[in-house]
Amino acid sequence: MKDSFATFHPIVNFMYFVVILLFSMIFMHPIFQVIALISAITYSIMLKGNSAIKFNLLYMIPLLLIMALMNPAFNHEGSTILFYLNNGNPITLESILFGMAAACMFVTIVIWFSCYNIVMTSDKFIYLFGKVLPALSLILSMVLRFVPRYVAQIKVISNAQKCVGRDISQGNILQRARNGITILSIMTTWALENAIETADSMKSRGYGLPNRTSFSIFRFDSRDKIVLMIMLGLTIMVVIGGARGENTIRFFPSIKMVAMTPLSMVVYLVYFVLCMIPVIINVVEVMKWKSIQSKM
Amino acid sequence: MPDKQVTGKRLSGRTVLATVLILIVIPATMMLGILVLNDRKYYFISLLIVLYTMIPFAMVFEKRKPQARELIVIAVLTAIAVAGRGAFFMLPQFKPVVAIVIIAGVSLGAEAGFLVGAVTGFVSNFFFGQGPWTPWQMFCFGIIGFIAGILFEKGLLKKTKLSLCVFGGLATLLIYGGIINIGSLMMFTSQFSWQALLATYISGFWFDMVHAIATVVFLFFISQPMIEKLDRIKIKYGLIEK
Known part of the structure; x- marks a missing residue:
């Protein structure tokens, strides 16, 4: 399937990945993590088809398990002690849960990067940074x-x-x-x-002389502007939610997060839409194509 | 050739500034991040490192308006390093990148060494996949090239096979291994503990050892011909800045 999101202006692609990667790294709240993970998996399958499913199953699940087990082995903080290891170190509920959350985050980031590698090709990167x-x-x-x-x-x-x-x-x-x-x-x-x-x-052809222009095939259309504005709006809303403490969770010494309110529901929804932007764009594009086809 | 070309033997203010940034500001940020920020914020230390390492070098390099010849020599060495990493892709950790970065640092100066290293780390991941490890690799490769250049300017590192091999092996094992293991630990741990770091070092030891041996082997075989060729190019086309 052709990825319509990749046909948008490089700045839209790049901004999306910067925001999404930062948010995926910062927000440890379980609901945020699940949203990010689901979106990353959906988009990677959309981009790569079966090979993405294979990659996620073969490499990501073992990675998830190993990393989830690593943390409680070395991290003994937390107040809910489940049992003691032979060497006298306690295994705590908090460290197990944190290990799971950190592993989930790492896997999400790796999957996001696998999408990034396909969408942000090197020519787009060079185009974006060629001026700076x-x-x-x-x-x-x-x-x-x-x-x-x-x-x-x-x-x-x-x-x-x-x-x-x-x-x-x-x-x-x-x-x-x-x-x-x-x-x-x-x-x-x-x-x-x-x-x-x-x-x-x-x-001899004038490299380095002033007032030279460079060729690029990218054009900043109104659709790029619209998507960029929507992304910006959603990002601001998520950041406001973050400032109110909706997106974070404290693991140590005991697990603590803000109680769920209708407002947090809104923040979750906003974050979900933000993560799903490429998927939504692709689906809309397919629907458009289908509707044009049927009329002929 | 009157143009200012590849930086030669000179410890200018720029080099001093870059040294201060690399050797003081970056470790300070690392320590600050480790001590002040908690939980997942370790991730951002690695992002900050990219900024710290890339911004001053990039700024100084861009501001200098480098000549085409200088750019292209750096690009050639980077391409050789990237292709070399690709050629030995089947053997894990057996890569010639550090060897070529050290050669670049020794023959073209500390700044060129850093750029070859950092750009190699970045570009080779276009072929092998970008990820949270990219900044760490860029930093490790870059700083080895930078240190090689500085030590050579100071006369502590010679262009002889023995000197380069000893430096290459130690730099790969201690600098690359030392930093990259901290990086891989930071990516998924919440609380920094020496135990966990030690465990990471132990589990990564053989990988680092293979990498160090690879660097020594490559330096042993290619350092002399490569340095000779670079020197020849510098003399033939007047790339030396006196």
Whole structure:
């Protein structure tokens, strides 16, 4: 399925992930965690399909369990002592619950990042930071270009070496290793010489001169503005909720959180909508497409 | 070539400022975060570190308006490090990144060493997946390159195989391993305890050991040819700043 959220302006994508990752890291409240986890899983499945389900089941559940068990083994704070270990350290209810919450948070973050990797491609990142950090963004984009280029060049060098019997597939192990190092050495010399040529070419074409514009295929449309405004509004509401203590939970020495009120329900709902923005956008897009199709 | 090129042997005010930031402000933030903020707030220490490490270097670097040649040499070394990490992807922890970062620090200066390290940490995760570990890796790789550059400028680190291998092994084991294990502990623990840290160090010891051995092996084989090539390029195209 095509992801419509990724077609929005990079600033919308980036803002979404920054806000969501920060909130997922700060808010330890169980309901907030469940909301974030469900949204992250839904979006990752939407983005990657079956491989996301496999990833979540195969890697995330074991990770969750290991991390949930790690915490009570080392953390002995909390007032509700369940039992004592052989070495005399107590196992407390609070540390077990905190371990579960921390593990849940870590898993949520990893899943969010797996979505981030798909949506925020490197070109979007370079576009966003090209204005603020032009030199570093240039390095970034050059590196991303060089890596596949070097891989291709290594093949060229290796084939040429094969002709004179000096490839890594020829000779005994010692010779192979030596040939491998020679190939890498040729590669490095080529890369550096080539780099200087590239740099001179860039300079002769006016790199670094003032008043130059850069090409980008991104346009800030009114739909980007609307989504950004909605995101901003929801974020502010969640932050207000956070300031009122609705989103936090205290684990040590005893578990304590604000009692649930109609207001906290509103905050939960707002947070849910915020987390689900990409999913909502995708669903709306599909519905739009379906409605257009049926009319034809 | 009259252009100001790759930074050479010079302990300028900029380097001093960067040293202060890296060696004092960042550990201070770490300590402050550990002591003052509680529970999950450990996470934000790592985010702050990214800001602290990236902002001054990025600002100084951008403000200097670096020449195309300087940019591209840094990009080449980073690309070699990223490709190297990709080439040995099958062997866990057996990666040449630290070796190349040290070579960059020694031959191009502390600042270039830091940039090669930090950018490698960032870019290689475009291939292997970004995550909460990215800032820590960027910091560890970067600071090793920076320290290598400083020590070389001070004459404590030589361009010889032995000197580089000893430094590389120790730096990987103590600096990279030492910091990255704190990072992985912070990601999921609430209360900092020395016991837990010790347990993390013990469980991560063999990973760090493999990493350190990899660094020594790579430095042993590639340090001399690489340094020779970089020096050759510097002389041939006049990249040395005197």
